[in-house]
Amino acid sequence: MRPIIGITTYVMPATWGGWNDLPTVLVPRDYAEAVTLAGGRAVLLPPDDRDADVLRMLDGLLLSGGPDISPRWYGQEPGRHTVTHPERDEAELLLLEAALDRDLPVLGVCRGMQLLVAAHGGTLHQHLPDVLGHERHRVAPAVYSEHDAVFVPGSRIAGLMGGDVTINCFHHQGVADAGKLTVTGRAEDGLPEAVEDPDRRFLLGVQWHPEVSRDVRLFGALVQAAAERS
Numbered sequence: 665m666r667p668i669i670g671i672t673t674y675v676m677p678a679t680w681g682g683w684n685d686l687p688t689v690l691v692p693r694d695y696a697e698a699v700t701l702a703g704g705r706a707v708l709l710p711p712d713d714r715d716a717d718v719l720r721m722l723d724g725l726l727l728s729g730g731p732d733i734s735p736r737w738y739g740q741e742p743g744r745h746t747v748t749h750p751e752r753d754e755a756e757l758l759l760l761e762a763a764l765d766r767d768l769p770v771l772g773v774c775r776g777m778q779l780l781v782a783a784h785g786g787t788l789h790q791h792l793p794d795v796l797g798h799e800r801h802r803v804a805p806a807v808y809s810e811h812d813a814v815f816v817p818g819s820r821i822a823g824l825m826g827g828d829v830t831i832n833c834f835h836h837q838g839v840a841d842a843g844k845l846t847v848t849g850r851a852e853d854g855l856p857e858a859v860e861d862p863d864r865r866f867l868l869g870v871q872w873h874p875e876v877s878r879d880v881r882l883f884g885a886l887v888q889a890a891a892e893r894s
Contacts, residue, residue, distance in 0.1 A: 666705040667723040667890035671695050672756050672776070673708050674730050675749070691728050694875040695773075699726065702883035704890065711755035716762035724769040724866075724890030727756060727776025729873065732837055735790060737782040743790040745836060757783060769866035769889035771882065774835055777859060777869030784861075786843030792836055796853055801833045808832040808873065811851045813858070819848035820868055821858040824881045831857060831872035838871065845869070865889055 677685035689710040696706035709718065719725070734748045735741060737757070742748065760783050763770050772780040778788055789795045792802075803809045812829045815822035831851075839847070839856040849858030849870070861867040866889035874882045 666703060667887050668707055668721065669699045669704040669724045669726055669887065669890060670707050670709045670718065670722040670759075671699065671726045672728050672752070672759070673710055674728075675711055675751060692875070694873075694878070695726060695728050698875040698878045698880075698883045699887065701878050702880050702887040704883070704887040709755075709759070711751045713751070713754040713758055716759050719759065719762050719766060719768060722768065723893055724771070724886050725759060725763045726886065727760065727770065727772040727779055727869075729774035729776065731775065732790070733775065733779055733782055733788075735788070738787040740787070740790070743794075745791040753779075764864075764867075767865050767893075769886055769893060770868070771866075771886045772869035773875060774871060774873060777871050778837060778839065780867070780869040781839050781842055781845060781859060784843040784845045786845065787840045789838050789840045792838050792855070795838075795840075796855065798853075799836075800853075801838065801851070801855070802836045806834075808834050808876065811857075813849045813851055813872075815858065816846075816848040819846075819858075820860050820862070820866075820885075821848050821870070824885055826881075831870075832876060833857075833872050835871060865893065 673691040678688035699706040731749045845859040847856045857871045859869045
């Protein structure tokens, strides 16, 4: 049986088949395809803050990308560029806390990495152009930018990426302080691009979007860790 990987989702208005702006649970297919190609079985998790019981049926958790997390989770007031979806925050933090208690393998992508950081006592920059003085991490709507990253030798992410250091980014927020997590990858401008906890079975966050390229190295590592646990 393939390891079951739960993927967190958006609730957004969508239009299809004559229905307009219908509140819809969705996530880009790239995430599910990346899990499938890596040998896992993808299950979509709508935001639900009642309990985390679904984790009993999962072998791994994938925190997907999406809108900004509320700055209240890291002790700040929202800036003028910050756009949040509180229902996702509540539901995903509940899942994440329970997943950590179970040592469930977790991969956080973009927003997912930022959620990992907030859950481990870290903080975010709410708008990178105000801090870095450039917009190279989000150059235009729906356009990924490419950067070369530097990975810490001996880290999990360095072992997975090997000599391939090119990453694709689309985000206007970033990690200021990783809290209890270890920063194991940075962009050319020094911004953290990967965080992990080497003391756990598998806890990895990346600021870029490996699902777009169906990166079997990262998703394969998540599925493998999930298979070893199941």
